[in-house]
Amino acid sequence: MSELNVAVIIKLEPDFSEGSVSYNPDGTLNRAETKNTLGPHSTIAAHAAFYAKVMYNARISIGTMGPPIAESALQMAQRLSDAEELHLYSDRIFAGADTLATAEVLKTGIEKMQGKMDIVFSGHRASDGETGQTGPQTAWKLGFTFLGNVIDYKIDIQNRTITAKRLVRLQGFSDVVEEIEAPLPVFISIDPSYKPLFNTISQRLAFGKFQKEAKIRAENYKQYLKVFNVQQLGVDPKYVGLPGSPTIVYKVERIPRGKATRQAEVLDGSNPEHIRKAVSKMKEALAAMVIK
Amino acid sequence: MEKYDVAIIGGGSAGLAALKQLSNLRKQAILVEAGNKIGSKNVSGGILYSKKSKKGHVHNVEDVYGDVFLREAPLERKITKYILHSTSKDKVYSIDLTAAHDYESNFGYSVLMNKLNAWFADQAAESAQKFGGGIISGVHVSEIKFDEQRNTSIVKTDELEEFEVKAIIAADGVNSEIAQISDARKKFLPSQLYQGVKVVVKIPEDVINERFSLKSREGVAHLFAGDVSLNHIGGGFVYTNLDTLSVGAVYHFDSLLENPVEPYTLVDAMLKNPMICEFIKDDVPSRRKIDKNLPQEEQLRIRFAITKLIKSWNELRESYFSKGKRDERVKSGKYQSVEEIKEKLDSIREQLTQKYGVIFVTDYVEAEYSAKLIPDGKRCRMSKPYHRNILFVGDAAGRGIFVGPRIEGINVGIDDAVRAANSISRAIDKNNFSSDYLGEYYSSSVEESPYTKDMKQIDKDYLKIFLDASKDVPKDIISARYSTVLKLMSSDTIRSVAIKFANILGYERLLPMVESEDTYVKVPIEIAERLGKTVSKTYEPTIPSIAERIAKLKFNDDSNPHIKVLKPQSEFMKKLVTLCPTKCYSLENDNVILQHEGCIECGTCSQETDWKHTRGEKGIVYQYG
Numbered sequence: 001m002s003e004l005n006v007a008v009i010i011k012l013e014p015d016f017s018e019g020s021v022s023y024n025p026d027g028t029l030n031r032a033e034t035k036n037t038l039g040p041h042s043t044i045a046a047h048a049a050f051y052a053k054v055m056y057n058a059r060i061s062i063g064t065m066g067p068p069i070a071e072s073a074l075q076m077a078q079r080l081s082d083a084e085e086l087h088l089y090s091d092r093i094f095a096g097a098d099t100l101a102t103a104e105v106l107k108t109g110i111e112k113m114q115g116k117m118d119i120v121f122s123g124h125r126a127s128d129g130e131t132g133q134t135g136p137q138t139a140w141k142l143g144f145t146f147l148g149n150v151i152d153y154k155i156d157i158q159n160r161t162i163t164a165k166r167l168v169r170l171q172g173f174s175d176v177v178e179e180i181e182a183p184l185p186v187f188i189s190i191d192p193s194y195k196p197l198f199n200t201i202s203q204r205l206a207f208g209k210f211q212k213e214a215k216i217r218a219e220n221y222k223q224y225l226k227v228f229n230v231q232q233l234g235v236d237p238k239y240v241g242l243p244g245s246p247t248i249v250y251k252v253e254r255i256p257r258g259k260a261t262r263q264a265e266v267l268d269g270s271n272p273e274h275i276r277k278a279v280s281k282m283k284e285a286l287a288a289m290v291i292k
Numbered sequence: 293m294e295k296y297d298v299a300i301i302g303g304g305s306a307g308l309a310a311l312k313q314l315s316n317l318r319k320q321a322i323l324v325e326a327g328n329k330i331g332s333k334n335v336s337g338g339i340l341y342s343k344k345s346k347k348g349h350v351h352n353v354e355d356v357y358g359d360v361f362l363r364e365a366p367l368e369r370k371i372t373k374y375i376l377h378s379t380s381k382d383k384v385y386s387i388d389l390t391a392a393h394d395y396e397s398n399f400g401y402s403v404l405m406n407k408l409n410a411w412f413a414d415q416a417a418e419s420a421q422k423f424g425g426g427i428i429s430g431v432h433v434s435e436i437k438f439d440e441q442r443n444t445s446i447v448k449t450d451e452l453e454e455f456e457v458k459a460i461i462a463a464d465g466v467n468s469e470i471a472q473i474s475d476a477r478k479k480f481l482p483s484q485l486y487q488g489v490k491v492v493v494k495i496p497e498d499v500i501n502e503r504f505s506l507k508s509r510e511g512v513a514h515l516f517a518g519d520v521s522l523n524h525i526g527g528g529f530v531y532t533n534l535d536t537l538s539v540g541a542v543y544h545f546d547s548l549l550e551n552p553v554e555p556y557t558l559v560d561a562m563l564k565n566p567m568i569c570e571f572i573k574d575d576v577p578s579r580r581k582i583d584k585n586l587p588q589e590e591q592l593r594i595r596f597a598i599t600k601l602i603k604s605w606n607e608l609r610e611s612y613f614s615k616g617k618r619d620e621r622v623k624s625g626k627y628q629s630v631e632e633i634k635e636k637l638d639s640i641r642e643q644l645t646q647k648y649g650v651i652f653v654t655d656y657v658e659a660e661y662s663a664k665l666i667p668d669g670k671r672c673r674m675s676k677p678y679h680r681n682i683l684f685v686g687d688a689a690g691r692g693i694f695v696g697p698r699i700e701g702i703n704v705g706i707d708d709a710v711r712a713a714n715s716i717s718r719a720i721d722k723n724n725f726s727s728d729y730l731g732e733y734y735s736s737s738v739e740e741s742p743y744t745k746d747m748k749q750i751d752k753d754y755l756k757i758f759l760d761a762s763k764d765v766p767k768d769i770i771s772a773r774y775s776t777v778l779k780l781m782s783s784d785t786i787r788s789v790a791i792k793f794a795n796i797l798g799y800e801r802l803l804p805m806v807e808s809e810d811t812y813v814k815v816p817i818e819i820a821e822r823l824g825k826t827v828s829k830t831y832e833p834t835i836p837s838i839a840e841r842i843a844k845l846k847f848n849d850d851s852n853p854h855i856k857v858l859k860p861q862s863e864f865m866k867k868l869v870t871l872c873p874t875k876c877y878s879l880e881n882d883n884v885i886l887q888h889e890g891c892i893e894c895g896t897c898s899q900e901t902d903w904k905h906t907r908g909e910k911g912i913v914y915q916y917g
Binding site for chain 2: 019204
């Protein structure tokens with residue numbers, strides 16, 4: 001049995017890359033035509049969990065709430081984290097959930113995962129919702145210590161504590177890295193700049209070994225997958241889906257474009273005359289700079 | 293400090309074979325590769341041979357990887373035809389050299405290194421894991437310290453904590469940094485190198501089969517000499533891959549320095565040749581400019597919609613024109629029948645033309661531009677390919693075979709790698725890593741390799757096949773220049789004596805006579821003009837500019853340049869402004885300056901620069917290679 005249990009909550013999101021995304025004539029996202037993928041922040045959360053796998057041989061579980069197609073996101077996340085357990089919370093009743101109702105489902109799901117969780121990872125935010133609330137609310141519901149913007153962490157398995165580095169952005173100051181220690185369990189919302197570091201040959205070898213295991217597992221992801229509807233999950237329908245959502249998005253407006261204060265001039269890169277103009281402008285700007 | 297038995301530096305086909313062979317011998321080895329994944333920095337022409345030589349035993353790829361190699365490795369096509377073309381404008385004269393290609397050969401497959409090395413890596417890593425080893429990518433070795441007392445090496449990298457090993461296999465390619473760090477050899481000189489530039493052209497599988505009259509999975513190699521060389525010593529090639537063509541130009545670096553020309557113009561000369569034009573043509577969607585008067589959101593929406601449709605059309609078309617892939621689509625249940633795929637394909641095409649004004653034209657599609665230096669083993673192989681406990685293999689040891697139309701490298705590297713692995717395994721068993729027991733043993737093993745013999749001497753049987761194949765060429769074209777040689781070669785007995793004499797003279801004295809502008813340029817042009825068939829092209833290919841080619845490549849940018857210019861005013865560096873395949877150099881106030889962002893790490897400039905491979909994971913990431 002593993003000495004460390006780690007859960008990751010993830011989300012299936014629209015793939016905004018060119019060639020995958022479609023827009024309606026009114027400029028809104030054409031959801032039906034747009035391909036879906038594992039959200040970019042979920043990807044980082046899966047990487048953070050995989051770090052625990054490589055360094056501490058953790059047991060990884062992944063959970064997501066979404067339509068049946070969201071199992072593709074679980075598969076992608078498994079490929080990245082070598083998870084042994086995949087949870088999909090899927091029921092029509094969950095539809096229309098805001099962050100709080102989503103957190104209720106995720107919290108209940110995490111409690112149903114095998115073993116008592118020591119760390120739960122979430123991404124920083126979703127690329128389609130951008131609220132960044134689901135993570136903290138799930139942490140609150142679980143009663144776990146919440147650590148946001150984590151860029152690095154180490155675990156003391158024996159003493160059941162975590163030392164984490166948080167990137168704190170303060171207005172008017174350059175970024176500050178705060179190092180904190182907390183007893184497990186914790187909930188970590190991983191910073192977008194997180195990059196796992198493996199510094200020794202043996203860590204890299206373990207990385208390769210688990211990566212390969214993850215690939216094989218993800219090819220057979222269905223055998224790790226459990227799907228829960230509202231009854232199977234055992235949540236109170238009052239707290240999930242539309243009824244459990246105190247916030248309702250009733251209108252989305254386009255942000256009006258601010259009036260430009262700069263004098264912009266469009267230059268055509270294929271026109272040599274324009275290039276010359278750009279160069280002379282740059283020279284002008286550089287000449288005006290005082291370089292100490 | 294962590295300790296391992298063996299470190300292999302460089303994850304090309306030679307390094308990977310070394311890892312696999314050491315695992316076959318149940319020895320622990322780790323392979324360190326700078327690229328972010330195996331294969332991402334490897335480029336080859338390329339054909340991978342397996343040989344059976346009269347001159348001795350060759351360690352072939354299938355001996356290292358086992359039967360699974362021929363069953364499962366992502367090989368492109370088995371080359372069953374090998375043809376040399378002499379060109380002059382629209383005239384082409386062809387000589388069938390298939391017999392020369394088949395000489396002492398079990399097989400020759402066209403390959404793309406990115407895919408193939410990834411497969412080799414999977415095999416090697418799986419075996420290595422059993423003995424506590426494996427592959428570590430994204431790590432660049434920066435220093436090796438020899439511990440005299442312990443007789444071991446400490447390997448330092450840019451990314452990891454240092455570690456200790458008993459022996460090292462340097463498989464870090466033609467621009468081997470390990471050779472420089474360890475002082476094992478000097479950098480190769482331009483006179484010892486070839487520069488190769490290649491583009492990969494996309495064409496559906498079935499179209500290749502039909503166009504080149506090939507059975508499924510069979511392939512052809514076309515070699516070119518004559519005016520496509522723009523008066524340089526060397527030539528061009530077109531190899532059929534499964535659903536791409538490799539079109540390349542390989543020229544003697546000395547000859548390029550003498551008459552500098554942008555390397556891509558040599559590939560362009562190939563692409564513009566009427567015969568090759570017809571080889572590479574395809575049905576290509578061409579976008580119209582989007583109406584700039586439309587609202588910006590609408591312009592963006594249209595652009596995205598077209599991109600998506602073209603992407604779908606390309607993917608589906610690739611499947612439709614490949615038996616394996618179209619059957620797969622039907623089997624997966626996504627399509628009921630092949631006809632349905634065709635219908636869908638037509639409907640996307642119609643949507644593109646009707647709705648978005650996309651037109652379909654005859655042109656060609658370039659997928660990747662690449663370049664590399666190739667060592668000419670005749671001129672630069674290391675006489676003793678080791679230094680202390682470091683054994684050099686493949687390109688790093690300067691071991692490539694260039695004999696007329698015979699061009700081999702991958703198989704040579706694999707043979708070296710097996711010899712190196714065997715030598716190290718023997719040293720581990722006796723715990724003796726001294727130069728006498730390890731280095732000298734390896735050196736003599738390499739000396740016994742048939743490939744080494746091919747780098748030293750003319751093989752009279754091979755020459756006979758070559759001469760027989762070209763017997764239809766009127767003697768007077770050649771005799772004006774090589775009358776004595778021709779006389780000597782005309783009868784079997786005299787030829788045998790003449791070759792013996794030639795071999796006594798040695799390649800060094802022979803090569804300037806044989807590898808000349810006459811052989812590679814003038815004679816082929818004359819042959820083409822007098823005997824050639826006229827080939828006309830049906831369209832003019834739209835050849836991308838070098839900027840477009842670089843833009844298409846994938847880089848993991850590093851703000852620190854991995855190259856430092858040492859002599860900004862030297863003649864050599866000034867020629868680099870022309871000879872760098874990706875135009876990284878420019879001249880400003882009589883000083884050559886470097887912009888490393890588009891560097892594809894070929895090493896063309898390494899002679900007079902402080903040249904290193906990029907740090908781990910940085911730099912070029914080839915998709916084909």
